[in-house]
Amino acid sequence: MGRSPCCAKEGLNRGAWTAAEDKILTDYIKIHGEGKWRHLPKRAGLKRCGKSCRLRWLNYLRPDIKRGNISRDEEDLIIRLHNLLGNKWSLIAGRLPGRTDNEIKNYWNTNMGKKLQNGNKELGSSSSLAGQDSDPDPDPEPGLKPPQNTTTSGPCLIRTKATRCTKVILNQELQPLMAASHSSTHNNNDNHIKIEAPSPFMDSEGVTNNNVLDFMVDDFEIDDNVFSDLMNMKVPSCFENEVIAMEAAADNSSGDQQGCYHLCPHPISNNETCFINNFSDDSILHSSEVFQSMSALMENELDWL
DNA sequence: AATGAACTCAACCGCTCGGAA
DNA sequence: ATTCCGAGCGGTTGAGTTCAT
Structure with a gap:
């Protein structure tokens, strides 16, 4: 019927x-x-x-509608939010007082779509994940620019309705790092975040990858840099029951084992991932601390909501 | 000035979700 | 558990406007 x-x-x-x-x-x-x-x-x-x-x-x-051009600050925020949320126009609009989802959607489709296309042409010539040091553009779109300083944490500006992250996907390149730092000690801490692979994951080269890690993160070492990176990047207070992707990628042009990790709510549909920061090959990705810190961060968002 | 192309954005459409019955 | 309905979301459309020739 x-x-x-x-x-x-x-x-x-x-x-x-x-x-x-x-x-x-x-x-x-x-x-x-x-x-x-x-x-x-x-x-x-x-x-x-x-x-x-x-x-x-x-x-x-509506009386509270803000009319007029999108300001530079608003544009900056839209880009960052779109990197994190994808085409979640209502969520993005929720962070821009007086702006509607329709307005932001239109703005993105007309203005930002073009800008990012142009930007990607430049970015595409070098490693978009690990090659930001050689970026010739002195003033790229703010949302595409990774944080330059990974130790200073600013206030978390980007917030969503959701407050808890429950799923994480890792791609295969990250698995050795995870395995290397995995402890045999089992920990029943509620802050654990399940890593699972419910659906194909687009890896760093755009290849769909069905074979991703599936286990519980528990008891990793602490790495302050990872956490500060996450804080510095204004990680979203994440997305309840949605997926955060983490990915390591080698920089083949330099030969370095530099990689990056990034978070995005929908790694498949939103292949333009949110660049957070590089980590060098001798960095250990201490995931548990990252995830627990993220959980704590997300819990703090409750006050804001 | 005329005209076609490109652009903008308000409005529409189909779908999903959550709550009530 | 199922169905129905209200509400909301995101993609698409197309009329009006602006721009380029």
Whole structure:
């Protein structure tokens, strides 16, 4: 059985809203409040679909809508948030007061899509993961620039609704590092984060990788650099029941075993990952501490929500 | 000035999710 | 457990506007 349509399409106005319609809708919501969108048109005397009313109100008529050009700061934030969240426009909009998901989506598709395309041409000529030192662009897009200082932690600016991370995917290049630092001591700490591979993972060369690690992280050594990197990168307070990808990648151009790790909510759909920082081959990725620190960070987000 | 191309963004559409019954 | 419904999300469309020739 198919679901019933949100409204009868016959006899309804479509297309651009008139000033009169706007006034009717605004007046109605001022009196009756938001919600009950399906019944709103009839009660308000509008020949519009309820969904259309809702959209018009949320994207245009709300009093707290901020109109005008996206500022440089806002653009910076949008880029960073998009790196972390992907096309989660409503989440991104939630971090930009007065901006709507539709506006940000449009802005991204028109402005940022082009900018990033141009940026990727430059980035593509060198290692996008480990070659930032040779980046010829003195002022790349802020969201693409990895942190220069990995020891100074600023306030965590990027926050999402979710507060807990439960899943982590590692690609194969990271497994030896994990195995090397894995302790045989089992720890039942609740802060553990399960590492699992529920779905294919796109590795650093864009190859789908079904064979990723699947075990519990427990009891690793502490590495302050990793944590400070995460803090410095303004790691999202992560995404409940979503996936964080961590990836190591060799820099073949230099021959160094430099790698990087990055976090992203959807490693498959969002292959433009969030660059956090390099770590050299002699660094040990002390994952447990990273994850536990992330958990603590996420718990702290509760106060903010 | 005319015209076609490119761009912008409000609006629409189909789908999913969560809660209530 | 299942169905229904309201709400919300993200992708897409297309009318209006701006730009280039």
